[in-house]
Each structure stands twice: as C-alpha cells, then as structure tokens.
Amino acid sequence: MAIEARGEPQRCLPPLAAPSKPRFIPPPLACDSHIHLFDDPAKHKLDPDRSYTPPLATMADADRLHSHLGFTRCVIVHASAYGANHAVMLEALRAQPQRFRGVAVLRADTSNAMIKDLHEAGTRGFRVNLFHRDGKKVYRGGADLGDAEALAPRVRDLGWHVQAWLDAEDLPDLAPRLFALGLDVVVDHMGRITTDRGIQSPGFSYLRKQLAAGKLWCKLSGADRITIAGPPYEDAVPYGRTLMQANPDRVVWGTDWPHVNYFDSPVPDDGILTDLIPLYAPSEVEQMRLLVENPAKLYGF
DSSP, X not given: OOOOOOSSOXXXXXXXXXXXXXXXXXXXXXXXXXEOOBOOTTTSOOOSSOXXXXXXXXXHHHHHHHHHHXXXXXXXXXXXXXXXXXXXXXXXXXXXXXXXXXXXXXXXXXXXXXXXXXXXXXXXXXXXXOOEETTEESSSOSOOHHHHHHHHHHHGGGTOEEEEEOOGGGHHHHHHHHHTTOSEEEESGGGGOOTTSOTTXXXXXXXXXXXXXXXXXXXXXXXXXXXXXXTTXXXXXXXXHHHHHHXXXXXXXXXXXXXXXXXXXXXXXXHHXXXXXXXXXXSHHHHHIIIXXXXXXXXXX
C-alpha cells in the first residue's frame, strides 16, 4: 500500500519502466480515466508548498504506457504538486485533443479567462481534496469544498463535474454539500476505503447506495491504494465488483499512473492493475460501459 506524504516533500519512486503485458485486451476507444503528468522541473516549476516531489512522467511516457496496455483515450488529472499552474496538462490537451481530457484543480479566485481556456482545451471537471485520516488532511494543497461552492455556478453551464478525493467513511457528512453543488459528483479510487474494513462498512455501504441511486459516479481505480494484501490486489476485487454491480452506467476506470506517493514500496505494475478490469466487469457489455461509453459521456469524448 502506498505511503502517504506528510511533512517535507519526499521524492517519489518512478513508475515501472517495463510494466507487464496484461492478459486483458481493452475494447477499441477504451479510456484510462485517471493519470497525472509531470514534465521537466526546469521547464515547469513545482509548487514549493507540496506534499511530494513527483517522478518524471511525460506525455510521451503516457503514450508508450497506453500503447502497451491497449488504451486509446485518457483523462489527465491535474496534480497538486503544480499548485495553480496547469501548463503541463494544457500542453498535453492541446497536443492531442482527440485523445486527452482534463480535470483541473481550481481555487475560488480562478479567473473566468482561465476557466474558458481550460474548457476549450478539453477540461471537463475540477477536483477537490477532502481526504482526511484520523481527522487530519493527508495532503497539502488542492481545492476544498469552499472553492467548489464558489466555482460551481461558474462551470455548471459548461457541463463540468466535481471529482471528490475522500475517504468513504466521511462521505455521509460531505454528501449534502457536494450534492448541493448541482454538478455530477465523481468519487475517486473506490472511496479510498481500505479492504480491512469490509464491503459492509458504513462508508462503503453509503457510497454503494448513492451510486445505485444515480446520485454520483465512482472511479474503479486505486486497487493498490485500498489493498491490505498487496499485489495482485485480489482483496480489492469485491469492492470494484460491488460498485460495478451497483450502477454500471456510473463507473469509470483508471490506472492512477505514475502512482505518486510511493517512496519505499514497490510501485504498482499497470499490467496487473489492467487485469483487474474483467474481475470488476466480467461481461463485454460491462467492459464497454466502464471503459468506453461511460467515459465518453462523463468527459465528452
């Protein structure tokens, strides 16, 4: 399981140079709905107030990864390590507009001009950092619910969504404010549950019920983040399968490459993560929804 960054920024391990070849073959136009990009720090400065120092993970690296895994489309989630500077994401969106979509991290004072630029480049949502453990925020930086409440009226007509990074146990308390935004709500990484809590835990049960009711979306990503057993992450499968069954029209999948905040643990193998897909979504119909149809709807491909 990944070690969460605290205190001074540590340098993350790089992603695997040669991930395994997955047995699962994604369908045409399949989408990896969650990656981050990090370019040369001499060209794109990192935010001094960050929780980690990322590895190099460029657009060209992402292209090679997805060619290897079999994915055509991709969603870039802006990384908090860059603060308010979205240049790396914008460069990729403009370079490959048919392939990429983006999720920004915006504060309440973001200008209308910046929102317009982001939207025209292919941004379709913004992310809020609501992830706490033991009552404390795990990562520095990012936007919060106050930022989301200020931004929602300005992006609602653009069809944007809000992507919420949170622990599912906190979702019942956070949900009223999230739903009041009037935007689609996308919960990251299966609600960041840990598998020792069980699929009947109060937070995960609430997430499943809200998903089933069509009140939110969920990313079936982050098996390596929620596992207790470790690779090949079999203990995460019941969580992904439960969410898939709850509402197959409101789920997407992503690698979370390059897997930031791994400092002294083995970095996940994206081939192994890809081979979890048919365990979450056994039928071809489910796989098409998870990887093609749902991302097309949510991100506007």
